[in-house]
Amino acid sequence: MSTDWTLAQRAAAGSAACFEALVREHQSRLRGFLRRLTRGDAALADDLAQETFIEAHRKLTQFRGEGSFSSWLCGIAWSRFLMERRKRREEPLAEMDEKASADPAPASLVKLDLERAMARLSAEERAALTLCYALGHSHGEAAAILELPLGTLKSHVLRGREKLKAMLEAGS
């Protein structure tokens, strides 16, 4: 069994230290994923990350260790993001572009262009591309995380990739 599973078992039994260890291990990936989803809104992404971990803590006994803990967290984060999106509705693109460009994380101009182009994709496309490429999940895992049929997930990946390519070419 993985270290994450062991830590999750102990955390479910009441060990606060084990849960904190899980948070320390996964916070960067989860917050990075949520920043992509929220198009660079770090404050909103961190709020969602907090809610995700709190929900994960409440549901720890439901984690059976069949998939990775990271996948399980991403699934909770995605449903939290969808709830937030329903509450707020999508913000105008121009405002989002400013947020993406204000994000200090991208290290190079190419990466900055990628983040700007990503911000113009739909949330499903952003999530699918980030899970399959940057976070290294298989298409099957990503489909399970986003609760989409495999074919739909693959369409999001293909369409998102084509849109990105077109936007990056138009920008260069």
Add this chain to the structure above:
Amino acid sequence: MIQDHDLDALLASPLAEVADDGFSSRLAARIATQAWWRERLALFAPVAAAAALAPFLPLDEFTATALRLTPMLANSAALAIAVAALALTLAFERFREAQTAL
């Protein structure tokens, strides 16, 4: 013109590292606070519910019944014999356990 493999490499580059900056500790503190409130709620909610229901309960009838039954129970020979038998049985059991332990 962007080549497919360049785009793939760009997409596959890891997400920027997000520094913890107290995120984990703040979260742990928030979870601990929530747990503290949940425990208090579990402890005091039944007491509060009972206190809220008390004015609507027929307490006068309870009191009257208790006042009527108490002298009857106190003067009952059958109850006194039963209690004595129970006390003797328990004392005997204790004595036997003590003997076995020795």
